[in-house]
Amino acid sequence: MEKAKVAASQPVSVELDEGREYWWCACGRSQTQPFCDGSHQGTGINPLGFKADKSGEAWLCMCKQTKTPPYCDGSHASLEE
Numbered sequence: 001m002e003k004a005k006v007a008a009s010q011p012v013s014v015e016l017d018e019g020r021e022y023w024w025c026a027c028g029r030s031q032t033q034p035f036c037d038g039s040h041q042g043t044g045i046n047p048l049g050f051k052a053d054k055s056g057e058a059w060l061c062m063c064k065q066t067k068t069p070p071y072c073d074g075s076h077a078s079l080e081e
């Protein structure tokens with residue numbers, strides 16, 4: 001399995017709709033961050049499907065190192081340069 005790429009070193013704010021299913025890009029290669037566009041093919045990494053439990057703003061992980069995917073847990077702060 002390849003390693004996840006750091007898509008960005010900051011999380012991104014998105015508006016989610018309650019009950020809707022989303023696919024968060026776990027591999028870091030998607031051109032439609034923070035969501036999967038199929039670019040993970042061949043990496044052995046799969047996107048994470050999740051349902052928004054409430055409507056509104058959410059901060060999704062872009063560094064792909066979070067321990068609480070798809071949400072940012074602050075891991076980007078300890079990325080190596």
Ligand code: FES
Nearest residue numbers: 025026036039040
């Ligand atoms: S493009 Fe990254 S998980 Fe699908």
